[in-house]
Amino acid sequence: MSKHEMREPTFLVLSALADGPKHGYALIAETKDLSGGRVKLQPGTLYGVLDRLREDGLVEISGEDVVDGRARRYYRITDVGAVTLAREADRLAANARQAMSKLRLRAAQAGA
16 A cells, blocks of 8 residues: 555445454445445445455455355455554544644634
8 A cells, every 4th residue: 555645435444344354245334334324335446445455465355155145255454454554543533633723723713
């Protein structure tokens, strides 16, 4: 993964995998839940994200099974993926702290 900020769908997919392996449909549902319903990944988008994450070594296939005659592939975050996710979460949290600090200053100046 590049040193640039991560796109939100990528961040959400890695976040969804942080607590354990999941298959595609579960990832779609969890990313929607994690985003409060704002992000609704389509299968093509999800699998594009997963392919890029696999190429970057952030996600790997953890297994497959067959459910109702259909193959279901499970994905898991790698150690490198977990470190990358933690760094991105820290970056976003630092940005949010800075924004909130500026907003508090603005409110204080408006009240003065």
